[in-house]
Amino acid sequence: MMIGVAALAGALASQQASLPSGTLTAAELEATPPEEIARRLFGDLSRIVYPVYPRRQRTLPMGGVRALQFYTRPYGAGLSGICQTDLLIVMFETAPYTLRRDDPPVQPARVALYDNSYFVADLARARAGEIDHQSSCSEIDPRTVPLIVASRPGEVTDAVTNFADLIDGARAGRVSVALDCQGLAGEALDDRSCFALLSRYRPERIDSVSAVPGCGRGATDSWCSRIETSLDRHDTAYDDRADRLEIIFEGSRADIGPPGPARVRVRPARPDPDLEGLIG
Numbered sequence: 001m002m003i004g005v006a007a008l009a010g011a012l013a014s015q016q017a018s019l020p021s022g023t024l025t026a027a028e029l030e031a032t033p034p035e036e037i038a039r040r041l042f043g044d045l046s047r048i049v050y051p052v053y054p055r056r057q058r059t060l061p062m063g064g065v066r067a068l069q070f071y072t073r074p075y076g077a078g079l080s081g082i083c084q085t086d087l088l089i090v091m092f093e094t095a096p097y098t099l100r101r102d103d104p105p106v107q108p109a110r111v112a113l114y115d116n117s118y119f120v121a122d123l124a125r126a127r128a129g130e131i132d133h134q135s136s137c138s139e140i141d142p143r144t145v146p147l148i149v150a151s152r153p154g155e156v157t158d159a160v161t162n163f164a165d166l167i168d169g170a171r172a173g174r175v176s177v178a179l180d181c182q183g184l185a186g187e188a189l190d191d192r193s194c195f196a197l198l199s200r201y202r203p204e205r206i207d208s209v210s211a212v213p214g215c216g217r218g219a220t221d222s223w224c225s226r227i228e229t230s231l232d233r234h235d236t237a238y239d240d241r242a243d244r245l246e247i248i249f250e251g252s253r254a255d256i257g258p259p260g261p262a263r264v265r266v267r268p269a270r271p272d273p274d275l276e277g278l279i280g
Contacts (some may be wrong), residue, residue: 004254008139012278013145020099021134022095022107023066023095023105023106023107024092024105024106025039025063025103025104025105025106025108026065029068030060034051034053035037035051035128036049037068038051038070041090041108043067044048048072048073049070049071049072049073049088050068050071050072050073050141050142050143051069051070052069052071052143053068053069053070054264055066055076055233056231063093064092064103064104064106065092065106066091066092066106067089067090067091067092068089068090068092068129069087069088069089069090070087070088070089070090070209071084071085071087071088071117071119071143072085072086072088072142072276073085073088073136073138074137074140074142075120075135075137075138076132076133076135076136076137077118077135078132078133078153078158079126079130079131079132079154079157080122080125080126080129080130080131080132080135080157081120081121081122081123081124081125081126081127081128081132081135081157081240082118082119082121082126082135082153082156082157082160082232083114083118083119083120083121083137083140084115084118084137084153085117085118085119085142085147086113086114086117087113087114087116087117088111088112088113088114088117088202089111089112089113089114090108090109091108091109091110091111091112091183092106092107092109092153093106093107093109093163094106095107098206113243116149116150116151117142117147117148117149117152118147118150118156119140119142119145119146119147119148119204119264120145120146120147120148120150120156120160120203120204121135121136121137121140121145123160123164123203123204124265126156126157126161126179126204127160127161127162127164127205129157129158129161129183135221137178140160140210146205146206146207148206148207148208148209149207149208149209150208150209151209151210154226155209156165156206157178158225158251159197159209159225159227160203160204160206160208162249162260162261163201163203163206163227163229163247164203165260166198166247166264167194167199167201167202167203169196170195170196170198170199171195171199172195173192173195175191175261175264176260177260177261177262177264178262178263178264179191179194179263179264179266180264180265180266181193181194181197181199181265181266182266182267182268183268184197184242184245184268185268186267189266197266198266200231200243201229201230201231201245205229205262206228206229207227207228207229207230207244208227208228209225209226210226211224211225212224212225212226212248215250221252222250222251222252223250223251223252224248224250224251225248225261226246226247226248226249226253227246227247227249228241228244228245228246228247228269229245229247230244230245230269231243244268244269245266245269246266246267246268247264247265247266247267248264248265248267249261249263249264250262250263250264250265251263
């Protein structure tokens, strides 16, 4: 079920009085179950949102509650095996006539909705890439699955298929593409060592899919796709950030035979310093 910013903003406006004194403090946020905060903010719409914010917020710069994040109930993305959920951010402002500087009361100010989060509900069906408008996604809690940031569902299907094919080949010890591979420390790897590295990853555990700047320049029949992936967050044997890989698939639309990449580049993914501290 998709919900729009207007509907959520309307719910916020009508439910603001449900907050204590129409406002919220960090102390109240810590003491109140997230589901209750969602109910106070959204009323009946709270049944289709999932809180994902840290309850303790008084350690954040500037003090007070600045923003709360929620995921919406998942819905079918239009392609088999792929579901979508939207990231909802409620931003707050200090309540009028407030003199407190330590944990000031705040009130909702605006809502932002980002519709670029996907996940794989069924890997086999996702690899088939079929049109499907009857997906059963609504019963899945988006907080329990690896989410993929992408601009459209077709990108997710292509990325999952290419990555799954690559992992299958690595585990079998043979791939049909040219590999240019580096290890997690940036060292050059031969095919055998690259296979061992790739075999540790899961095709549905893609963090993001994006375009490659400059790819295809001067060659309109070429295509590229870049993914970032990491080991499962529940795998305590490895540090998630240290095991991030960047994988670039390159191919040509003019190739004879089934579509797919002809060359794959594997590199350690370097975290963006501008995003440090924003990723929970």
